[in-house]
Amino acid sequence: MPKLWNETIEEHRGAVQEAILDTAATLVAKHGMLSVTMSQIAQEAGIGRATLYKYFPNVESILRAQHDRQLAGHLEHLAAVTHSGGDAGHQLEAVLHIHAAMTYEHHGSPMAAIMHHEGARQTQLEFVSGVIRRAAETGAIRDDVAPGELASFCLHALAAAAESPSKAAVGRLVQLTLDSLRLRS
Amino acid sequence: MPKLWNETIEEHRGAVQEAILDTAATLVAKHGMLSVTMSQIAQEAGIGRATLYKYFPNVESILRAQHDRQLAGHLEHLAAVTHSGGDAGHQLEAVLHIHAAMTYEHHGSPMAAIMHHEGARQTQLEFVSGVIRRAAETGAIRDDVAPGELASFCLHALAAAAESPSKAAVGRLVQLTLDSLRLRS
DNA sequence: TCGTGATTGAGACATAGTGTCTCGATAAAG
DNA sequence: CTTTATCGAGACACTATGTCTCAATCACGA
Known part of the structure; x- marks a missing residue:
């Protein structure tokens, strides 16, 4: 899901955050809670790993x-x-x-x-x-x-x-x- | 908790297995489920990391x-x-x-x-x-x-x-x- | 009693994930 | 158009994983 920028910058951040949470939920449902990784989430959500760390500090917080x-x-x-x-x-x-x-x-x-x-x-x-x-x-x-x-x-x-x-x-x-x-x- | 060998070999394996499970439970209670690692469990249980892998293949199984x-x-x-x-x-x-x-x-x-x-x-x-x-x-x-x-x-x-x-x-x-x-x- | 076989802790090793950082590029905001 | 913020990519040191070997230790049975 390649990121299209939204009109305003705040909306964009909100959209990215939602995409991250959706991705995490999908991965948990698919592979279980203990095997979900930051790298996985970033890749699956289509964003950079470093970017992910700017939204959440670790898996648990997500x-x-x-x-x-x-x-x-x-x-x-x-x-x-x-x-x-x-x-x-x-x-x-x-x-x-x-x-x-x-x-x-x-x-x-x-x-x-x-x-x-x-x-x-x-x-x-x-x-x-x-x-x-x-x-x-x-x-x-x-x-x-x-x-x-x-x-x-x-x-x-x-x-x-x-x-x-x-x-x-x-x-x-x-x-x-x-x-x-x-x-x- | 340094491992003392028990009389029979089967009893020993049972004791080690119990020690592993106890340690895992303690770590979960202390730091949460997502941060428990094989290395942690091995060290805390006082056994070698390789030994731990001979009892359980991963954290989830423990x-x-x-x-x-x-x-x-x-x-x-x-x-x-x-x-x-x-x-x-x-x-x-x-x-x-x-x-x-x-x-x-x-x-x-x-x-x-x-x-x-x-x-x-x-x-x-x-x-x-x-x-x-x-x-x-x-x-x-x-x-x-x-x-x-x-x-x-x-x-x-x-x-x-x-x-x-x-x-x-x-x-x-x-x-x-x-x-x-x-x-x- | 003594050899055999199982189990041990330590550590080597390649791979993968973490958390932090810098970079140039790109797009919104003013 | 200039400033400002966010981006993806990748470097980096670190930790964890899973597999392997090795010599030492201990139970077991002849």
């Missing part, structure tokens, strides 16, 4: 950035739900469904294990916590467990969607998760 | 073996529960509690992301599926979702224990998971 970008995309979709109105209970239901669907479709990006990557994941956890807290306040779901703990439970449970064999299975998974939230103790 | 060993250990503990009698419902409860507790204490071994590592994890999934199926047959839990899907849900949900702030939180997490299993639709 994988982190790629993961961040992905989570940020998820979060944006989820946030759209809360802005489109509806009562808290139904918002929560929609959020879980969307999150599970995105996890199911993405299927392969298990780079959550880079460690010390509390950044974007924390943001996502706080978002879901907020939705859960509001749902609990309206009495739509249980309030005997802290919203933060419920949110962590939900996100982990829905991670199972990545291994689900079908969309129907994903639906059952979400239902299962919602059931445990709605139960009054 | 991390996979370490993960396998860990999962096998878990599975052994869990299997002990089912052999100690009790009805299926209580066995399931005990299995989930133990699994969550082990996840909580282990805290750091997120090397499940090595990819294509269906081996040991699949075994664990099948074990939990069996416990769930038996519990469902006795009517202790719901039977409107396949045991395999319920097991996947449980294992992922309980993975949240790794981030739990306290043992009490782990207890609530297990309760939450059990609640969703017990619900009759």
Whole structure:
């Protein structure tokens, strides 16, 4: 993918950065996380190796950035739900469904294990916590467990969607998760 | 840790292999998965680099073996529960509690992301599926979702224990998971 | 007890990846 | 048109990889 310069210089940098992250994601999916190299990424992305080092200092920072970008995309979709109105209970239901669907479709990006990557994941956890807290306040779901703990439970449970064999299975998974939230103790 | 030879030659090889896996786990916990090298492992384990290559061909195989060993250990503990009698419902409860507790204490071994590592994890999934199926047959839990899907849900949900702030939180997490299993639709 | 065979650590070696640097070329910005 | 920023290529020293040889060490069995 030979680099065509974009109109403005800042747009160009953004485009190159995106190409780098895309390339890294592809290489991880193809050869695994441990065998991805800076040289590989540079060559595959069609840029010079030295240029790559002007964007990212090492492989780990690239994988982190790629993961961040992905989570940020998820979060944006989820946030759209809360802005489109509806009562808290139904918002929560929609959020879980969307999150599970995105996890199911993405299927392969298990780079959550880079460690010390509390950044974007924390943001996502706080978002879901907020939705859960509001749902609990309206009495739509249980309030005997802290919203933060419920949110962590939900996100982990829905991670199972990545291994689900079908969309129907994903639906059952979400239902299962919602059931445990709605139960009054 | 300078290598003292053990009585028999096979025991020796086993001891060296364990030392390698322990060293690898320590290095991963300390510096992350992506920066672990064969040279590092050899030096830290107190063996020659060439010797290390006679045990494992590369870093990835070492991390996979370490993960396998860990999962096998878990599975052994869990299997002990089912052999100690009790009805299926209580066995399931005990299995989930133990699994969550082990996840909580282990805290750091997120090397499940090595990819294509269906081996040991699949075994664990099948074990939990069996416990769930038996519990469902006795009517202790719901039977409107396949045991395999319920097991996947449980294992992922309980993975949240790794981030739990306290043992009490782990207890609530297990309760939450059990609640969703017990619900009759 | 003593020879045989397996395993060892050390180090040589070619290859590949890293991280930093300089260069001349090229394109946007002013 | 001049300045300024980015570019790809390549040089460089360094580290890691994977394979190999070698002499020394140790378990094993006759």
